[in-house]
Amino acid sequence: MLGQDGRYDFAVVGAGIAGASVAAELAGQARVLLLEREAQPGYHTTGRSAALFSAIYGPAQIRALSRASLPFFDAPPAGFAGTPLLTPREVMMVAREDQLPQLDAMWRAVSGRGRVETIDGAAARARMPLLRDGYAKAALLERDASDIDVHALHQGYLRALRAAGGHVELNGEVVGLARSGRGWELSTPARSFEAAVVVNAAGAWADALAVLAGVEPASLTPKRRTALTVAAPPGAEPASWPMVVDIEEHFYLKPETGRLLLSPADETPSAPCDARPEELDIAICVDRIEGAFDLSVRTIGNKWAGLRTFAPDGDPVVGFDPAAPGFFWLAGQGGYGIQTAPAMARLAAALALGRGMPADIADQGVDEGALAPARLERAA
Numbered sequence: 001m002l003g004q005d006g007r008y009d010f011a012v013v014g015a016g017i018a019g020a021s022v023a024a025e026l027a028g029q030a031r032v033l034l035l036e037r038e039a040q041p042g043y044h045t046t047g048r049s050a051a052l053f054s055a056i057y058g059p060a061q062i063r064a065l066s067r068a069s070l071p072f073f074d075a076p077p078a079g080f081a082g083t084p085l086l087t088p089r090e091v092m093m094v095a096r097e098d099q100l101p102q103l104d105a106m107w108r109a110v111s112g113r114g115r116v117e118t119i120d121g122a123a124a125r126a127r128m129p130l131l132r133d134g135y136a137k138a139a140l141l142e143r144d145a146s147d148i149d150v151h152a153l154h155q156g157y158l159r160a161l162r163a164a165g166g167h168v169e170l171n172g173e174v175v176g177l178a179r180s181g182r183g184w185e186l187s188t189p190a191r192s193f194e195a196a197v198v199v200n201a202a203g204a205w206a207d208a209l210a211v212l213a214g215v216e217p218a219s220l221t222p223k224r225r226t227a228l229t230v231a232a233p234p235g236a237e238p239a240s241w242p243m244v245v246d247i248e249e250h251f252y253l254k255p256e257t258g259r260l261l262l263s264p265a266d267e268t269p270s271a272p273c274d275a276r277p278e279e280l281d282i283a284i285c286v287d288r289i290e291g292a293f294d295l296s297v298r299t300i301g302n303k304w305a306g307l308r309t310f311a312p313d314g315d316p317v318v319g320f321d322p323a324a325p326g327f328f329w330l331a332g333q334g335g336y337g338i339q340t341a342p343a344m345a346r347l348a349a350a351l352a353l354g355r356g357m358p359a360d361i362a363d364q365g366v367d368e369g370a371l372a373p374a375r376l377e378r379a380a
Contacts, residue, residue: 008033008167010352011186011195013174013209015041017150018330018337019201020157021345022352026199027164029353033193034166035186037173037205042154052243052254053339054091054145056110061315063113064365065340065347071360072342073148080156086146089255090242094124094136094292102247106140115143128244130233130253130293140247150338157345169193177213183326184213197352199328204272204307206317206331215324218317218376220309220332223267226281228303229259233295244292251288259301262289267308275305308335311376316340318348318371328352329373 008031012023015036023034053073055066073085095103103118110116117140124139125131162168169188176187183196202209207217232238238255245252246265254261264285286297311317311332321327330348333340343361347368350358357368369375 006191006193007031007182008193008195010197010199011035011184011193012199012201013186014201014203014205015158015168015170016201016203016337017042017154017157017341018203018333018344019199020154020161021341022199022201022330022348023166024157024160024164025345025349026352027161027166029349032161032164032166033195034161034168035172035174035188035193036168036170039171041158041168041170051148051150051338052089052091052145053086053148054142055114056106056116056140056142057091057339058334058336059314060109061366061370062334062336062340063110064367065316065343065361066336067113068343068361068364068366069340073146076156077160080160081149081152083149083152085149085153085156087149089145089147090127091142091145091245092119092124092127092242093140093142093245093247094131095138095140095247096135097137099247100137103138103140106247110140117141117143127242128293130236130241130295131244132292132294135292141242145243148338153338153341157341174209174212177209179214179326197326197328199330199348199352201330203331204270204309206309206329208272210321210327213324213327215321215327218329218331218373219312220317221312222270222272222307222309224270224275224278224281224305225263225308225335226266226277226285226303226305227261227263228277228282228285229256229261229301230295230297230299231301232258232260246288246292251285251292253289253293260295262286262297264288270307272307275307277303277305281305308333310334313376316344316371317373317376318344319351319368319373322374322377 011033012019121136124136172188204222207220243254249265317329317332
């Protein structure tokens with residue numbers, strides 16, 4: 001449903017996976033505008049994700065949102081995507097002998113959730129032959145994890161938004177945002193819009209958007225994560241290998257279209273920006289990977305960095321600002337925004353429309369209060 005004279009019920013700022021998905025969920029029920037500062041949606045974090053679905057990855061609220069998202073990934077609406085959204089990929093969290101307490105703690109947190117088991121170092125090396133002999137004492141193996149087709153997911157939501165009458169405004173950086181008589185007035189370099197509700201899905205720029213609106217920021221911290229690709233060893237067939245993650249997340253290695261995707265799993269605080277990899281982080285990555293795997297990195301294919309944005313307590317910030325009527329937060333996904341997008345979008349849309357949390361999401365253990373912006377004030 002298109003807004004008339006630039007007026008909308010909801011203006012969603014940021015067309016990454018968070019903004020695109022919630023806009024699509026709202027569009028069938030309201031007049032929705034999706035504003036994107038870049039010339040294409042998903043230019044920053046969404047387009048730079050390692051693209052994994054793991055029900056045991058992340059803090060408790062993220063795991064609950066992931067579980068609630070799985071039915072959508074397994075059976076998206078008819079016509080949503082032309083290919084499956086998930087492709088099976090085991091995940092193996094490895095632990096040296098000195099890291100066994102961390103592995104035990106992780107096992108206690110996730111046991112009983114999906115096909116998860118502990119295996120010894122020999123079994124871990126049998127699954128990932130590049131692991132150095134004796135490096136891993138044990139591992140946590142998640143059998144039902146998957147690769148995510150991020151492009152298909154993101155484009156599916158954008159198509160659904162447009163099909164429901166939503167409007168996407170590219171090159172639409174919000175340069176002015178102020179209360180008006182009928183909600184909010186949003187100014188871009190080309191034109192202005194009015195909306196009853198602003199949904200702040202601006203990712204690393206979410207706090208900056210709040211300040212522009214005269215709203216107290218949520219103390220969000222963008223953190224840079226570096227990734228690079230290298231060739232697999234000659235004769236290797238990595239397609240069936242698991243993704244391997246250090247139990248303390250000091251590195252990961254993931255097979256990716258015949259190559260290997262590597263990361264030092266860095267979390268370096270950064271100002272909002274078009275992130276670029278730094279040579280020190282690349283060197284740290286190579287050092288950690290070569291220490292754990294029988295892999296000599298001599299030539300790097302591609303390298304990039306993205307920003308993952310965190311609230312102080314590590315949980316997303318979802319809900320209306322308690323001190324700014326009509327200002328709705330959808331931020332701080334911390335790098336888990338793609339695997340939680342289906343449940344997060346439905347939850348955010350329900351709250352933005354003044355409805356309760358969907359029952360199936362609540363049944364997975366998602367706590368509205370743990371995500372609400374008001375909890376950040378209580379924590380302070």
